[in-house]
Amino acid sequence: MTDFPAALPDIPLVEWASAINTRRSVRSYKGQRVDPAALAALHGFCTALPARSIARVAVLDDAPPDLFTGLVVGGYGRVTGAGSAFLVIGRSDADLVQETMGYLGEAALLEATAMGLGTCWVAGSFDRTVASRLVDLGPEEQVFAISPLGYAEEKPRRSEALLKAMVRAKHRRPVLEIAPGFDEEHWPAWAAEGVRLARIAPSAVNRQPWRFELDQGAVKVTVVKRGAEGSVSRLLDVGIAMLHFEVGARLMGASGVWQVLGSPDVALFRPIPR
Ligand SMILES: Cc1cc2nc3c(=O)[nH]c(=O)nc-3n(C[C@H](O)[C@H](O)[C@H](O)COP(=O)(O)O)c2cc1C
Incomplete structure (x- = not known):
């Protein structure tokens, strides 16, 4: 990685x-x-x-x-x-x-x-x-x-x-859709805040093609592959959400770095132990 x-x-x-x-x-x-x-x-x-x-x-x-x-x-x-x-x-x-x-x-x-x-x-x-x-x-x-x-x-x-109104610009997908299995009580605070800030990121036609999962103490971001992508890459949107996630995670004390994964996974954010 x-x-x-x-x-x-x-x-x-x-x-x-x-x-x-x-x-x-x-x-x-x-x-x-x-x-x-x-x-x-x-x-x-x-x-x-x-x-x-x-x-x-x-x-x-x-x-x-x-x-x-x-x-x-x-x-x-x-x-x-x-x-x-x-x-x-x-x-x-x-x-x-x-x-x-x-x-x-x-x-x-x-x-x-x-x-x-x-x-x-x-x-x-x-x-x-x-x-x-x-x-x-x-x-x-x-x-x-x-x-x-x-x-x-x-x-x-x-x-x-x-x-x-056409793109429902204020609408955001429910947290359980973008982070299946999300559980405020069991997810670490840094991961929860990361997902909260990633969820409100902008995306082309507000499609929000990012998904997050907790993976052995790290958070993995993947990109939705279903349906027509159009002329704008979904990975551009995912890059935006990665920065939002990182701001939330670091704000809650988890400094870390994104590590690049192979498709369809995109990257893994692993906090550096303190
Ligand atoms: C990669 C990307 C491409 C976008 N392209 C356009 C565009 O071509 N024209 C436009 O009017 N808005 C564009 N937008 C803005 C989105 O429609 C907007 O971010 C989304 O509807 C959510 O609204 P918000 O940014 O007010 O939260 C784009 C946004 C992103 C992230």
């Missing part, structure tokens, strides 16, 4: 746990420019992220509106008023590229959320040609997802509210 290459040594646990609890996807922005100091801090944060040979996150200070195309013709669910953006970039030929992009991309989104900025993972409805013109891509690198960055409107526009 190998350690997950994107592991973050220092996570601001309290700030990110709070960001996880308050975050929601924002598609309606005020049209104000993002504070340059906040952008500079995000540039520094993203540059310092590990595993750059697999995936990275670029900050785009000025995001053109045609980057955001909306879900279907007519711009339904389109992002409006966002001045800046993250580009989530991966090497399409690298092992673990999807999980790594999910994990590192979510790190950037949580950092931005903790700074009071609105974000929204967008892996389907953006213009890939525009995106790839906005950044220098290395060999085999592609922009797999983006997120707007900006100040959220108090209320989402009507078309965003409709999109949220």
